[in-house]
Amino acid sequence: PCKVRTSNAGHLLFVGLPEPARAQMVADQLLSASFHSGWGLRTLADDAVFFNPMSYHNGSIWPHDTALCGAGLARYGERESVVRLMSGTFESAVHFNMRLPELFCGFTRAPGEAPIAYPVACLPQAWSAGSAFMLMQACLGLEIDGWEGEIRVGRPRLPIGIDTLTLRHLGVGDRVVDLTFQRVGDRVVAFLADRHEGLVPLIVRT
Numbered sequence: 001p002c003k004v005r006t007s008n009a010g011h012l013l014f015v016g017l018p019e020p021a022r023a024q025m026v027a028d029q030l031l032s033a034s035f036h037s038g039w040g041l042r043t044l045a046d047d048a049v050f051f052n053p054m055s056y057h058n059g060s061i062w063p064h065d066t067a068l069c070g071a072g073l074a075r076y077g078e079r080e081s082v083v084r085l086m087s088g089t090f091e092s093a094v095h096f097n098m099r100l101p102e103l104f105c106g107f108t109r110a111p112g113e114a115p116i117a118y119p120v121a122c123l124p125q126a127w128s129a130g131s132a133f134m135l136m137q138a139c140l141g142l143e144i145d146g147w148e149g150e151i152r153v154g155r156p157r158l159p160i161g162i163d164t165l166t167l168r169h170l171g172v173g174d175r176v177v178d179l180t181f182q183r184v185g186d187r188v189v190a191f192l193a194d195r196h197e198g199l200v201p202l203i204v205r206t
Contacts (some may be wrong), residue, residue: 005029005045006064012153013072023076030069031081039092039111040066040085053106060118062103063089067131067138074138079157086135087160093132100128125130140165140181140190141205149173150201156181156188166193172200 001007009026012018018026020175026206029035039059043136046049070085081144088109093100095114100126122128141154149172158165163183170179181190190204 002153004048005034005052007035007043007069008042010041010069010072010140010178013076014068015072015074020076026077027073027076027081028074031078033108036084037088037106039063039104039115041069041090042106044106046108054118056103056118059199060103061106061108061115063092063093063100063128063131064134067134070135071138074141077155079139079155080133080140082138083157083159088138089132089135090159096123100131101125102128108170142179144172146173147174151177151179152203152205153190154205156204157185158188169196174198175200 007030012032012133013026029045030041031136034047040063042053042059042061042139043057043065044059046058046059051060066089070082074082089100092104092115096117101117102122103118104121105114109115134160134180139157139159141156143154145152151170151172158181166178166179166180168178169170170177176196177192177200178194178196179190179202180193182187190202192200192202
């Protein structure tokens with residue numbers, strides 16, 4: 001067994017490697033206060049000997065790492081937890097002028113306080129910018145199957161504070177559609193709002 005708990009295990013969830021029982025153990029760790037700071041996931045558990053929230057790798061928060069873990073959690077059914085991660089990531093971006101940095105410090109979120117910047121982090125940074133879209137896809141349970149030419153949506157959830165979301169000009173092969181997600185009571189429904197070019201099957205699992 002690995003004696004040092006890191007967020008790397010969440011990447012295994014992203015590729016679907018662990019069996020469900022082991023995946024749940026990893027999910028429980030990632031969603032605990034040891035990893036989840038309120039802004040995102042730390043790279044190292046806060047009770048580790050080498051934990052330092054101001055270090056580059058040993059306890060800081062990398063948005064792309066949070067997104068990979070979030071996509072993995074969604075793969076194993078932890079959709080509500082991904083909504084929390086999405087919320088924390090968005091709220092951290094607000095404090096960085098809506099540009100997610102390469103990383104920031106892994107201090108626990110406190111009421112009224114902003115996330116602590118890592119002084120030499122790249123800002124903006126490409127893979128951090130892409131993290132928001134990966135987390136959004138994980139929340140929505142969205143899959144595009146180009147081979148079959150269909151859109152699949154599984155147990156969709158919308159981010160906190162958003163009741164309607166439309167993805168416009170979504171390409172599926174040579175076809176283009178608009179896909180809308182809408183909150184209805186405690187459910188989120190998905191439907192094709194417009195078909196610009198051709199018909200695309202939409203399969204929704206609730």
